[in-house]
Amino acid sequence: xQANMLEVKNLKKYFPVKxxxxxxxxxxxxxxxGVDFTLDAGETLGxxxxxxxxxxxxxxxxxxxxxxxxGHIYFEGSNISDxxxxxxxxxxxxxxxxxxxxYASLNPRMxxxxxxxxxxxxxxxxxxxxREDRLRELFELVGLEPRHMGxxxxxxxxxQRQRIGIARALAVSPRLIVCDEPVSALDVSAQAxxxxxxxxxxxxxxxxxxxxxxxxxxxxxxxxxxxxxxxxRIVEIAYRDRLxxxxxxxxxxxxxxxxxxxxxxxxxERSILAEEVPGPGHSEVGCRYKNRCPRAVPLCGETExxxxxxxxxxxxxxxxxxxx
Amino acid sequence: MPWTQGKAAVKGGEGMGETILTVRGxxxxxxxxxxxxxxxxxLDLQLERGETLCxxxxxxxxxxxxxxxxxxxxxxxxxxxxxxxxxxxGRNLANLSREExxxxxxxxxxxxxxxxxxxxxxVLTIGRQVSEVFMAHRGLNRNEAxxxxxxxLSLVGIPEPERRVREYPHQLSGGMRxxxxxxMALSCRPDVLIADEPxxxxxxxxxAQILQLIKELxxxxxTAVILITHDLGVVAEAxxxxxxxxxxxxxxxxxxxGLFDNPRHPYTRGLLASVPGHRNHGQRxxxxxxxxxxxxxxxxxxxxxPRCRYARGMCRTSEPEFVDIGEGHLCACHLI
Amino acid sequence: MPTQxxxxxxxxxxxxxxKGKAYGLWRDGWARLKENRAAMAGLMMVAVIAxxxxxxxxxxxxxxxxxxxxxxxxxxxxxxxxxxxxxxxxIYGRDMYSRVVYGARVSxxxxxxxxxxxxxxxxxxxxxxxxxxxxxxxxxxxxxNVVFAFPxxxxxxxxxxxxxxxxxxxxxxxxxxxxxxxxxxVRGQVLSVREREYVEAAMVxxxxxxxIIVKHILPNILAPVIVQATLGMGSIIxxxxxxxxxxxGIQPPTPSWGYDIDQGxxxxxxxxxxxxxxPGLAIMALVLGFNLLGDGLRDALDPRQSGGEGR
Numbered sequence: 001x002q003a004n005m006l007e008v009k010n011l012k013k014y015f016p017v018k019x020x021x022x023x024x025x026x027x028x029x030x031x032x033x034g035v036d037f038t039l040d041a042g043e044t045l046g047x048x049x050x051x052x053x054x055x056x057x058x059x060x061x062x063x064x065x066x067x068x069x070x071g072h073i074y075f076e077g078s079n080i081s082d083x084x085x086x087x088x089x090x091x092x093x094x095x096x097x098x099x100x101x102x103y104a105s106l107n108p109r110m111x112x113x114x115x116x117x118x119x120x121x122x123x124x125x126x127x128x129x130x131r132e133d134r135l136r137e138l139f140e141l142v143g144l145e146p147r148h149m150g151x152x153x154x155x156x157x158x159x160q161r162q163r164i165g166i167a168r169a170l171a172v173s174p175r176l177i178v179c180d181e182p183v184s185a186l187d188v189s190a191q192a193x194x195x196x197x198x199x200x201x202x203x204x205x206x207x208x209x210x211x212x213x214x215x216x217x218x219x220x221x222x223x224x225x226x227x228x229x230x231x232x233r234i235v236e237i238a239y240r241d242r243l244x245x246x247x248x249x250x251x252x253x254x255x256x257x258x259x260x261x262x263x264x265x266x267x268x269e270r271s272i273l274a275e276e277v278p279g280p281g282h283s284e285v286g287c288r289y290k291n292r293c294p295r296a297v298p299l300c301g302e303t304e305x306x307x308x309x310x311x312x313x314x315x316x317x318x319x320x321x322x323x324x
Numbered sequence: 325m326p327w328t329q330g331k332a333a334v335k336g337g338e339g340m341g342e343t344i345l346t347v348r349g350x351x352x353x354x355x356x357x358x359x360x361x362x363x364x365x366x367l368d369l370q371l372e373r374g375e376t377l378c379x380x381x382x383x384x385x386x387x388x389x390x391x392x393x394x395x396x397x398x399x400x401x402x403x404x405x406x407x408x409x410x411x412x413x414g415r416n417l418a419n420l421s422r423e424e425x426x427x428x429x430x431x432x433x434x435x436x437x438x439x440x441x442x443x444x445x446x447v448l449t450i451g452r453q454v455s456e457v458f459m460a461h462r463g464l465n466r467n468e469a470x471x472x473x474x475x476x477l478s479l480v481g482i483p484e485p486e487r488r489v490r491e492y493p494h495q496l497s498g499g500m501r502x503x504x505x506x507x508m509a510l511s512c513r514p515d516v517l518i519a520d521e522p523x524x525x526x527x528x529x530x531x532a533q534i535l536q537l538i539k540e541l542x543x544x545x546x547t548a549v550i551l552i553t554h555d556l557g558v559v560a561e562a563x564x565x566x567x568x569x570x571x572x573x574x575x576x577x578x579x580x581x582g583l584f585d586n587p588r589h590p591y592t593r594g595l596l597a598s599v600p601g602h603r604n605h606g607q608r609x610x611x612x613x614x615x616x617x618x619x620x621x622x623x624x625x626x627x628x629x630p631r632c633r634y635a636r637g638m639c640r641t642s643e644p645e646f647v648d649i650g651e652g653h654l655c656a657c658h659l660i
Numbered sequence: 661m662p663t664q665x666x667x668x669x670x671x672x673x674x675x676x677x678x679k680g681k682a683y684g685l686w687r688d689g690w691a692r693l694k695e696n697r698a699a700m701a702g703l704m705m706v707a708v709i710a711x712x713x714x715x716x717x718x719x720x721x722x723x724x725x726x727x728x729x730x731x732x733x734x735x736x737x738x739x740x741x742x743x744x745x746x747x748x749x750x751i752y753g754r755d756m757y758s759r760v761v762y763g764a765r766v767s768x769x770x771x772x773x774x775x776x777x778x779x780x781x782x783x784x785x786x787x788x789x790x791x792x793x794x795x796x797x798x799x800x801x802x803x804x805n806v807v808f809a810f811p812x813x814x815x816x817x818x819x820x821x822x823x824x825x826x827x828x829x830x831x832x833x834x835x836x837x838x839x840x841x842x843x844x845x846v847r848g849q850v851l852s853v854r855e856r857e858y859v860e861a862a863m864v865x866x867x868x869x870x871x872i873i874v875k876h877i878l879p880n881i882l883a884p885v886i887v888q889a890t891l892g893m894g895s896i897i898x899x900x901x902x903x904x905x906x907x908x909g910i911q912p913p914t915p916s917w918g919y920d921i922d923q924g925x926x927x928x929x930x931x932x933x934x935x936x937x938x939p940g941l942a943i944m945a946l947v948l949g950f951n952l953l954g955d956g957l958r959d960a961l962d963p964r965q966s967g968g969e970g971r
Contacts, residue, residue, distance in 0.1 A: 050527035063864050092866040105857035109879040118875075119865040157615045158383075168861065187382035188554060192598035192609040199608060214528065217557070220602025221609075244602045258532035260557030262601060264580045267561060357688070 004074075005176060005208055006039040006062070011071035011081075013057050031057040033232035034071075036307060041175070044202065044209040046223025046240070048216060048255070054232040055212045056100075059180040062210065063097040064088045075176070093123060096169035100181035102161035106153040112139075112164050113149030119171040134171075142167040143197060159190030163197065170201070178210045183218055195221060216259045220244060225313065228252045231288045234307060238314040248316040250293050287319065295320055344413065344515055344548050345371040345394075345433075351406035352386070352393045361619050363389040363403070365572035368646065371516065376542060376549040378563035378580070380556065380595075384616055386572040387552045391518045394550075395435050396425040413515070431461050434509040438521040440501035444493040450477075450504055451489025457511045476507045481537055499530035503537065510541060517542075518550045523558065535562050556599055560584060568592050571617055571627040574646055578653040588655045590632045626658065634659055689883075692960040699956020705949030709942070713764040724758040725913040738932045748934035750924065759915040760938050766916050767946060770830050770900045771893045777835025779889055782842025787873055789843070790850025800843065807840035816908055830909060834896055845888050849881035856880075883961035891954035894947040901943050917943050 012035075014028040031054045039045050049055045060066045062073055064080065073081040080091050099105035106115055117135050120126050126134045139146040142163040153161055162182060169177055179198070183191040199222065201207060213219050219226055220240060227237040228251065236249040247253050261267050286301040287293070293300065299319050307317045352364040364386040371377050379387045392398050393405050396417065410417040412433065417425065429435075437443050445453060454476060455469035464472065470489065477485035480503040493501055502522060509517055519538065523531035539562060542549050551562055559566055559580065566583045568576040568591065576589040587593045594612035614631045617623055623630050629639040638658050646656040693699050712719060741748040747756035789800035816833050823829055853859065854877060862872045901918030903909030910916035917939035924935025 050529065060860075065860055065863055089866045092864060097861070097864045099857045099861060101857055105861050107858040107862075107876050107880070110875075118862065118867070122866045122868075122871070159615060165861070168865070172865070187615075188556070188595055188598045189382060189612050190615060192600065192611040193613075195600055196608050196611055199606065216528065217599060217601040221600030221605055223605075240602055240605060254529060258529040260532070260535075260555070260561040262557070262560060262599070262603075263584050264560045264563070265584075 004038050005041040005076060006210070007074040008035055008037050008062070009072045009074070011035045011058070011061060011073065012069045013054075013061055013066065014069045030232050032061060032068075035229075035232070035234055037227055037234060037237060039176070039208060039210060041208055042206060043224045044211055044222055046219035046226040047210060047212045047229060048214065048219045048226060049229035050214060050255075052231075053229045055229050056180055058229070059097060059178045059210070059212055063095055063178050064091065065097075089123075093172040094174050095176045095178065096172065096174040098162075098165055098169050098177060098179045098182045101185050102158050102165055103153075103185075105165050106161055108153055111150050111152055112144070112156070115153070115164060116167045116171055119168060123172055125172065138167045138171055141170065141201070143193075157190070158186050159193055162186060162190070162194050166194075166197065166201070170205070173205075174207075176208045176210065178212070180212050181214065182211075184213060184215060191218070198222065216256065228255065233288065233317065234315075235289065235318070236314075236316045237307070238316075239312070242312070242314055248310065248314070248321045249289075249318045250295060250320075251289050254292075287317075289318075342373045343370055344373045345369075346409070346411040347390075347394060348409040348411075349406075350390060350393055350408045350410065352389050352398060352403055353406070354389065354398075354403040355401075356620075359620060360404075362572055363619065364393060365619075367569070367572075367574055369567055369574065369577075371548050371550060373515070373548055374542065374546045375564045376539070376551055376562055378559045378566045379550060379552045379569060380554065380559050380566060381569035382554055382616060384571075384619070385569040387569050388520050390569070391435065391520050391550065391552055395429055395433060395518060396420070396422070397429075397435075430457065430509075430514075431512045432514050433516040433518065434512070434514045435518040435520065436502070436505045436509050436522050438524050440498070440505045441493060443505060444501060446493055449490055449492055450496070454489075454504065454508050454511065457508050461512045472511070473507075476511050477504070480504075480507045480510075480541070481533075482507070497530075498526050499534060502526065502530075502534055506534075506537065506541070510545065510547065513545055514547060516548050516550065518552070520552045521554070522551070524553070524555070531558075532561075538562070556595060568595070571622065572619055573627065573656065574654075575628065575656045576654065577646075578655075582651075582653055586653075588649060588653065588660055589628075589657050590634055590659075591628050594631075626656075689957075689960040693956050696956040696959065698952045699960070702949045702952025702954075702956060705945050706953060709764050709946050709949070710768060712761050713768050716758075716761045716765055720755070720758040720761050722755040722758045724754060724762040724915045738927065738935070740932075741934050747938040748932075750920070750935050751927065751932075756920075756934060756938055759920060760917070760942050763915040763917045763920065763939060764942065764946070766827070766910055766914060767897045767900060767943075769827065770834065771897045771950075773827075773831040774834035774838060774896050775889050775893055777831060778838035778842050778892070779885065781835065781839035783846050783878070783885060785839070786843035786846025787850050787877065790847040791854055791869070791873055791877065797847075801847070804840045804843050804847075807837060810837065812837050816903060826911070827914075830900060830903075834899060838892060838896065841892065842885065842888055845884055846881060849884055850877055853877050853880050883957075887954055887958045887961060890950055890957055894950035894954070897943065897950070898947055 011032055012030070013032040014030050017027040017029055033054070035054075035058060037045070047055050047058070057066070061068050061081075064083075068081050071081065072079050075091060075095065080088065083091065110118075113135055116138055117131060120131055120134060135149065136146040139149065144160060144163050144167065148156075153164070156164065166182075182198070183194050186194060195218065198209070202209060209222070211219070211222055223240050225237065225239050226243045227234045228243070228249065229235070230251050236243065236247065236252045238248075243252065244256065247256055257268075286303060287296070287305055290296045290300040297320065303319075305317045305319045307315045308321065309315055310321065347367060347369045350364055350367040351362065353360040354363045355361075367386070367390055369377070369379075379390065381387045389398070389403075394410055394417070398405060405418065408418050412428070417428065420428070451470055451473055454473040455466065458464045458469035458472045459466065462469075462472075473489060474485045477488060482488050482500060482503050488496070488500075493504075496504065506522075517538075522538070523534050526534060535558065538549060538551070541547065551558070553559060563580040565579050566577065567574055568583075568589065570591050576583070576587065576592045583592065584596070587596055591612070594610075597610035598612070600609060612631045617627060617630065623640075625641050626632070626635070626639040626644055629635040632639065636659070642658075644656045644658045646654055649655050649660050693703075738751055739745055739749040739753075745755050745757060747760060749755055750759070785800050785803070789797040815837065819829060819833055859872060859876050862876050867875075900909055901916070901921070904916040904918030905922040907919075907922070909918060912919060920939040921936045921943075924932065924937075924939075928936055
């Protein structure tokens with residue numbers, strides 16, 4: 001297996017906040033603010049974070065839906081963040097996106113067959129009978145019945161719709177699939193079905209996943225490594241068991257402690273995290289977690305901690321990482 | 325009624341004992357484009373003073389509709405409740421007029437919803453909206469009501485309530501808005517609080533806080549809570565007793581430890597086996613095939629049999645009764 | 661479960677077994693429209709008038725511009741409604757029934773042609789503005805505002821002063837001005853639809869802009885455009901009549917309802933009510949028909965009621 005399928009370097013995306021009237025943007029929302037990570041071929045990197053931490057923006061950056069403000073994305077060595085449109089179109093056969101909302105992500109005016117077949121048409125991958133066969137194969141691959149090809153999205157259940165979304169992503173035989181909360185809109189049993197499907201597909205097709213979710217159970221189930229994102233940055237990244245068993249960053253600890261118990265006998269009194277995430281107006285100097293951090297020291301208000309290698313693939317961005 | 329048999333055993337648990345709300349044979353039909361949908365189809369439940377009952381189930385199982393029916397919040401244009409008993413403090417809510425129901429709602433039974441933003445008026449300040457409740461239900465004047473409001477907001481853990489009362493809903497975070505809703509719901513010290521997915525739209529850290537808050541307030545004010553959720557984590561975290569619903573019916577009812585240690589209904593087992601986590605990393609989850617049936621086109625017999633791996637002949641032909649299988653554990657399955 | 665709402669949520673219809681190919685919105689829309697009595701009455705009115713216009717030569721005896729009665733003397737030509745002339749005749753002895761029926765041709769022609777022009781311009785510019793945003797949006801939005809601020813009547817007066825009046829001029833003049841309303845609606849709709857995930861999905865699949873606009877965006881904003889066009893039809897017909905009434909629209913002897921109302925006006929008090937009354941009723945019926953139909957369509961096609969997509 002080739003190492004470093006994807007490498008993201010100092011990636012930033014700032015969205016302008018429109019001022020009132022004729023005045024143009026002055027303020028920015030720093031949705032992604034200096035993200036670095038690598039992704040090896042064949043692995044699943046879980047990306048976990050709360051709403052507004054920038055994880056969906058990151059997914060859209062990597063799939064080329066939006067252009068970064070700064071920084072680079074390398075896919076198999078080539079820089080895809082400053083490619084031309086036609087270059088991007090080729091890359092799109094390798095990197096695909098599975099969306100969160102199986103209701104909003106399917107065009108209600110197209111049949112399941114047309115939806116899944118569209119990428120084939122766009123990239124002229126198969127014609128006539130070939131396309132028909134390929135469609136059939138894709139339907140079966142994701143556990144849908146080919147005879148339902150002519151149905152419209154509203155005639156499927158949520159879980160089946162998500163299967164359609166996955167089949168659409170698979171149509172161009174991508175190698176990397178970015179999954180943006182693919183199961184969070186689903187019911188428990190449909191969620192389990194989709195998780196199983198994604199595990200199967202990974203094995204059968206040798207896929208690499210960047211799997212984004214806010215649910216720690218889902219992330220823990222599917223990921224080999226886990227990255228924790230907070231306010232536009234990755235604050236900790238480590239192999240799964242290490243992250244769950246010995247988290248280093250105070251935010252990761254808070255997140256794990258807040259996760260509901262698996263069993264009523266494991267209920268615990270938990271340290272309550274200050275709730276307010278500081279808005280755009282907060283002080284931008286220093287660690288972005290300082291206002292909620294129970295252990296913040298003066299240094300935290302002065303410099304932003306860098307993501308430091310702690311060995312064995314464990315990185316953490318905290319000044320106090322060894323003192324916990 | 326199985327409840328009468330189970331009652332003696334149901335007691336005990338937390339030692340509260342006194343039943344505050346009993347629902348028997350609740351049937352709610354919702355009007356849809358092509359006919360009526362039996363969204364809740366013969367639901368029994370019983371709530372004791374001060375306990376937390378979780379109703380758990382997947383979308384479309386009728387748990388929210390059941391809650392709205394108890395609250396008398398199904399508009400005549402949207403649905404119809406069949407003859408049933410909803411006994412609350414000795415009165416049958418099903419027989420009350422809309423006017424009488426309005427007096428009980430918000431004062432003795434109140435409700436909070438998943439998305440607090442849609443329940444708050446965006447153009448009124450927080451203080452105005454919460455104090456309105458005090459003025460309407462307790463007859464206080466504006467100043468007294470505002471004082472009570474500030475007190476209530478600090479009770480639900482909103483920092484600087486004197487400043488917050490002057491703010492508008494959009495200036496608060498999702499968690500803060502849910503706290504405001506809880507403050508409004510509890511302002512008249514109701515006996516029962518129905519919380520419909522109160523944390524599903526919130527982040528994990530905020531969810532933990534809101535669950536904690538509900539628990540603290542429940543203990544402090546002695547409010548019984550019906551917590552509706554699809555998340556077994558929330559159940560494990562907050563419930564004392566659990567009612568599992570499937571396709572408009574209750575399939576299992578027991579105390580929370582019993583549910584996690586000794587689930588009896590195949591659907592409950594399936595749900596528990598569907599929960600992902602890092603402990604069983606990478607393993608296939610033991611899933612239930614298919615999805616919940618269309619309520620307008622229910623299979624004959626047990627509603628779960630098409631997805632049930634243990635199904636036998638009789639499951640196809642007769643619908644199992646919801647019966648006590650010992651120590652207050654109720655289950656609707658032929659195979660127990 | 662995140663779609664659970666405070667309102668009683670009807671459980672989703674999971675499997676519509678055996679339902680055919682036609683997608684629900686149009687089929688459901690038609691079903692809802694059929695149940696709306698006012699809308700069906702509107703549709704009937706429009707249909708009857710449209711059929712009359714199409715088959716005008718077969719259902720009228722006289723040429724609408726032919727002077728049938730040459731009797732001398734004031735008002736002698738004004739024949740009241742009767743067996744031969746259902747709607748009477750005007751002062752020139754022309755059959756009013758024929759004039760009203762042929763007038764429908766003119767009104768509908770102008771309504772349809774102008775609406776087509778404004779829909780084509782409006783959808784194109786609105787979609788460009790909404791999809792690309794930025795400078796394109798700034799320019800087009802500015803244009804829309806200019807058109808809305810434009811004194812339309814003066815514009816037409818100026819045009820008529822320099823160009824020979826006639827039907828094509830009317831289409832062009834009305835179309836040039838009416839597109840702005842369509843464009844504004846389309847722009848807003850495109851802005852919201854382009855944020856939908858299925859549009860992003862098409863982009864990820866590598867689809868070109870033209871494909872995304874034509875396949876993914878336009879079909880999903882068709883409903884409001886149809887509603888707007890139907891309602892607009894009524895106001896265009898009204899506009900044409902008003903212009904003709906003022907003498908700046910259709911030029912005689914071509915039959916026009918607005919012109920006839922104006923001409924008959926002077927004889928109303930003299931007892932010749934039919935000259936103005938029948939064209940007036942015709943305008944009312946057609947405009948009312950389009951408005952009832954438009955309102956019905958809005959209710960029938962509203963995605964918030966169709967349950968399929970809007971949450």
